[in-house]
Amino acid sequence: MELSLAHPVIKAFMCGSLSGTCSTLLFQPLDLVKTRLQTLQSTVQPGSARVGMVTVLLSVVRTEKLLGLWKGVSPSFVRTIPGVGIYFSTYYSLKQHFCQDRSLGAIEAMMLGVGARTVAGVFMLPVTVIKTRFESGRYNYGSVAGALRCVCQTEGPKALFSGLMPTLIRDAPFSGIYVMFYSQTKASLPKEISTSAYAPVANFSCGVLAGVLASLITQPADVVKTHVQVSTQLRTADAIKYIYMEHGLQGFFRGAVPRSLRRTMMAAMAWTVYEQMMTRIGLKS
Template identity: 30%
Template sequence: MNGQSPPPAASNGITPLQQIVASCSGALLTSLFVTPLDVVKIRLQAQTNPFPKGTCFVYCNGLMDHICVCENGNSRAWYKALPPGHLNGTADAFVKIVRVEGITSLWSGLPPTLVMAVPATVIYFSCYDQLCSSLRTRMGEHAETVPLVAGAVARVGSATVISPLELIRTKLQSERQSYRQLMGCIGQAVQSEGWLSLWRGLGATLLRDVPFSALYWYNYEKTKAWLCDRAESSEVTSSITFISGAASGSVAAIVTSPFDVVKTKRQVELGDLKAVNWSSSTLSVMRRIVAENGIRGLFAGFMPRVIKVAPACAIMISTYEFGKAYFHKCNQERTTGPLDTINT
């Protein structure tokens, strides 16, 4: 001991500040690894079906969805359409984009992700761990449902806090306007409809994200425990957390796909002043999608979503768990000393 008292640790062995650092690191790594995948996807889509002026498209990079609008051909979009037929598949797209535009172009659209996704992820993961620690001591024999309840509540909190910022970001991306015009628009909406107008679209977001979060955390904990039993190991390794995160994320993405389609539909309509109808409920939008495209329309794009969500969840949770384990070890060494820790 060096005379310094250890920091106040949470019930899981780390402090809230250390939880924040671990979740922030996970969000950063997830964005860095997954963003290039969606950049390539957008370029391939733009090459096949170029987005005309005024058309919205959805850009997703594992943590956040972004609405982009082509205001002047391709010059103001987050993508740059190369000559038709220039890109021949994913691998070819990676090579040619880097060769023609530079490697940094693979992270186009990353700044708005970091501005919003990092604080949202920090709130979400920190709340989840704190709720788990609190609920496990109170739910007794129902402790198995703690991840489900904690995941749902944590997502409600983070989505509600970040919703006004997401609305502002979407508004900026859907229409070219100055910040003064944007503030005037927001002020007019608040004056006529009240402060709740800043949470427009929150219902569709919660219908997608809350079940996703509940299913994700419940399946993650179950899969992690099952893999530990299969490996006959009491220690949760990075490979176990990675596989558990990918598997549980895939299941949750498939189940909640209809609500993701609805959320995307409403976000895209925000950029189309003729089509936008904020009074439309989530159920009415789902009925409209079924009427136009059948039941399959509610699962449009679920395969690309799963392909994107699985690695994003795997990278996020494995990085987060690694960070927590690291801080937990540091806290133990501060308390007992490195020699005692090694001997144990």
Template identity: 30%
Template structure:
């Protein structure tokens, strides 16, 4: 067996990189969990600031991201005011006695008036999808790149292998998660019971076919697949250079963190137009759920509409916020993943010595 094979199971139950499949899963989950813990408060604060400037009304669509995945959320209630708060007001509409003046002000006021747990509002249900998706993604990447014969460097003709592996892993991950996200959006939008959801799905499949479960998949793939391909190309390239220059077998946590941040920034900038289209398409999904017949369903037509109404620069809006979120999320994810893989590999080596 090739000693460099990472994701092929050996006779002793370990994968080719010296860790077991369970340890591989734990490494993936650790990155997802750590990323969520650090990035979720940033998006909670962002949504609270935005809703203060333009209050959310019932049925309005907004986007939520925990650093791992983007989610379409639908405002379920009209909420209250700072003088007469609504009972059981959801986290994104909770009133604060004084207006929020900025990120730091929002952070400290939420802590003071609502408690530390409020900064991680909505995290548990998101992790239900995000952690399995991360396990699928990293495991598939490891398998694909080794099946392609990638040996840890970009010399010769190996440069394309991380790209194909990353694109393949993301395609599988997004395809598996897409129907779950659609169901979650429907649950949020109309507060339906699970029995009602099953009836809705059955009726929708009868009228529109089983493919309706993957509505909006195209724009998501247009953004996520190129991002993943560019990310892994950049990361593996930097990793190969660092290991070659330093003569080491693995990168330090700081080196992995930096390489992840730089790779995420590069991929985020180059795929920004796809991210803009995906956001607009997600909003359209919410309108479709409300049975608005005037929404644009074609990705190409939506791009042309945006260009005609706002110019080409509209496809490159939101660069700074995207990079501020993507760079640290990618850095935390990959450095945590690499750290735990190295940790388990060393523990296994010591146990066998």
């Protein structure tokens, strides 16, 4: 069956891609700071000279100028524009197939979120690896295409799928938990609010609450994923052991503040923009 630009799934893809573009451009600095915090060398002891989000941010601005905060934005765009489009179009397809027009229950919402994120996460993992390396400051790639070619030539294509398990362990539960909390809190809103001009603001607030809860629950998996993708000689189990031996349990929550801010604001904005656009083109999100 041929798909035209008028097909609902294509429309969902386009709405998702646009929402992802806006949120990525705004919140890329938070992702860079999060990655730098998680990949600090082991010589920096968490207990003594505590290195925090503001310290890293000022250091990046001082050494790499203000635009240094957007380092890695190219692979972020390459990943996010199609990635968020794939996520929302998959979510829309699954919802139409399994739930149609009825309201989602908590478990149904979680499963839809997990399924959509798994599809998008596997498909976009190679670009995610490159994005993480750009942000770490340890690699001097000139472009996304050049980075992909360099990794394939020096480390083999397998390296582009490093961190697959911790990525899915992080992203699939995050999406499932987020969609569950978001759909349930939004459904609990009074009808006067959900149908008023303030609906986007109310939906955004529901997204913020859902994002904070989902981010904190999945933070340890994000730290492990970052270490595996930056140092490809580490396996997932090795990375867990390394983080614990070097930094203790608190090491699994390094970068929690910038990640929570970024993931929460990005998800809330993406869902708000997506739903408003879907409504404008006459589709139920």
